[in-house]
Amino acid sequence: MTGQERAPLLEALNRFKDMRIVPFDVPGHKRGRGNPELREFLGEKCLTVDVNSMKPLDNLCHPSSVIRDAEELAADAFGAHHAFFMVNGTTSAVQSMVMSACKKGEKIIMPRNVHRSAISALILCGAVPVYVNPGIDRRLGISLGMSLGDVKRAIEENPDAKAVFVNNPTYYGICSDLKSIVKLAHEHNMLVLADEAHGAHFYFGEGLPVSAMAAGADLAAVSMHKSGGSLTQSSLLLTGPAVDESYVDQIINLTQTTSASYLLMSSLDVSRRYLALRGVETFRRVIAMAEYLRAEINRIGGYYAFSRELINGESVFDFDVTKLSVHTLDIGLAGIEVYDLLRDEYDIQIELGDIGNILAYISMGDRSLDAERLVAALSEIKRRYERDKSGLLTQEYIRPQVVERPQKAFYAEKEPVPVEQSAGRISGESVMCYPPGIPVIAPGERITPEIVEYILYADEKGAMLTGMRDASLKTIQVLKEG
Template identity: 70%
Template sequence: MGELSQENAPIYEALENLRKMRVVPFDVPGHKRGRGNPELTRLLGEQCMNMDVNSMKPLDNLCHPVSVIKEAEELAAEAFGAAHAFLMVGGTTSSVQSMILSVAKRGEKIILPRNVHRSVIGAMVLCGAVPVYVNPQCSQRLGIPLGMSVEDVKRAIEENPDAKAVLVNNPTYYGICSDIRSIVKLAHEHGMYCLADEAHGTHFYFSDKLPVSAMEAGADMAAVSMHKSGGSLTQSSLLLTGPGISTGHVRQIINLTQTTSGSYLLMSSLDISRRNLALRGKETFEKVMELAEYARSEINEIPGFYAFSRELINGDSVFDFDVTKLSVHTLEVGLAGIEVYDLLRDEYDIQIEFGDFGNVLAYLSIGDRKRDIERLVSALSEISRRFGKEKVDLLEQEYIPPHVAVSPQEAFYAPKESLSLKECVGRICSEFVMCYPPGIPLLAPGEQVTQPIVEHIVYAKEKGCTLTGPEDEKIRYLNVLKGVEG
């Protein structure tokens, strides 16, 4: 890397040099630095449009980096303690899918929790890998899936010694962490890779007061959503690899699905954000933790709301907790999480990350301010007073253990028919059904449709959850395998 240090942002610096050169563009994109699309230029600004350029020699090429992108990746690897880092412009979905495709082929097994993001199962549809689920333990009070028990992972490994990898959420959407160090050790002792979905754990790399990061725990690969808590633009991500992974092989896998026209807006945002975190991340996330703890203490004074934290830690299925996650249980106030989510937006102009049946999540990161926290706390206090009622019998169980009948790939591509939800019970689903966010499937291709799952879907619709996945826009029908019972 020569003279480069974490003070540098090679891609951004190359773009600045290009801007000063006043190069006449006879290449794509066709808006030609914004001149061809004045309305879009007014919306995004001239500087943004000037930096929306194509790959060229001074700017390197994302498919085969040899200069500034390569330097940016090396700096990112150094900042995150990885052997290598890939800049990803297809979101962390692309990072997760590249991880899976790099280690597993058709018919090969991956051990994983069922509360994975749809991108994990989507990767299995693409490569034909077979999931072996470790059903996460659940908190009956909160109605949320927890982490994976080390003993459950050990049992799955012993029962499936031919599995290629173990995948861990580090953390879950709610901030819950499994014992990733022990799981990495187990996987490696049995000749398996350990992969981490770290979509919600970017900040773990920049504080010793937060749970351990995947790379520090010895994981082989980690997908990191820089755009979530790291400050880069939406859809930008990092794929980190450890020393035992072939960089060239992973690059080939990435290039199967990632665009050949990598956005320099996204790449420069990764470059600048990495620099910011490397130089100021520790103090920045210290402030985020302080804000979250302040918010929790205030919310826990409001009747009916419970902002949970490290008190959930039990040394196993909740091995650690990400205190930057402001997760709030709502059922004691007589409202489903999705109802609180809607009230905050519709009555108080506050947009939080998501609401499920019993909880809401306010996502705190480097851009939050104390006065915004105070506004949220005030709104929740008013909601408790204005809309709170006696706790009612709401559907609390968020996690329904699946019955996997066939592999995701086999189900996705099999002949299918469309049936009403009621008629689907007992049949094998060929598509996804999920509440989004968080994008964790209620049903995935290859799983049997059961009565509790149908009730779950109907209840989610009634409560106003945003359901996605099926071909039928109104989720009245599902595609199931034709002529096949579960």
């Protein structure tokens, strides 16, 4: 990599600070002077670079100087043809790549266990999903990746599809055979889009699954703020050489803010430089910590911290060993119950708890002392709270019954019905536990008794259910009949 020691946007912001410019522009806090409470909370250093787009600092809507230079360095570091800085989160990056690939009525092949942002993209642009049901690990109750055979079948049955969408990896670290999917899709003139919300480290670590750009994907949405170390809400949208980046730029500007945060953009610039120069050694430590924690948690007994032993060459083609996913049902506790106990009783905040598992996100900022604290807490939770596991739900992924395309269902006439009485009706909204934000039901899908049971059970266990118009979670919006 050439020039990766530079951070053009950071350098420009430092020059700007030295100029002592009098601000008669926005933001209105005027470098923090207008809001002492905000300055005290965030600090003067932070607020002096919370500035507006101006000539010396470039403009994210049409980069031509320092932002352009920073994006070029990011593209080089990630092995992409072009990199777009995204400040509306990876949600915006996912939506932009779907809308860049598909127009209204065009098909896109995707796994059903996509993030809500992908379903929202279908609602926004009117594309039609061709769902490939992921594999399921029935013991763990989690969805896996797409097998190459299932993708091949979907392509052959839908030769007019415009793109194939792949999770790389899933929240739990599961990877599909991305290289082979790319080869197959390109042979049928389809683009490949990768949701790499949880895969920024693939570009810099050793012994990790293949990154989207290395596999030849056309577009990839990368959450730098997750494993990449930048500020929350900052992300990258990477493109390959076959993509018209000027068109992607137009799509991005349909929804991305015209008041891009320089705090977010500079964090992308600084984090890219850090990963390019120190990423290999950084993620070597992350992997070592995750492997240590996995071994220690499995030594407790009752828990199952799973890893590469799940690889089967099909629905689990590879596994991201930085993901510390732990199955909890064998100690008689749902994952969300262990999640709550860790936070409420031990002051430990993990990433998620679902019906059967927890996920602790291991990254560059974790310390050995904190790792030991997590192991000790899990051991004590088992000792204090272990019970018989009968009566616990085990199934996380429920195969959907698609009746109507998402956009049409979302904008159709709807009415609220009690969740308990909704089986058989067509959903007009999404319902999901967040995190991970994967809809258990999406607009246009038939609500089944299993889905009703899942929603009621998740609510009872204390999961954070989102997507429903009714904040009390008592009713769900369904399409009007007749």
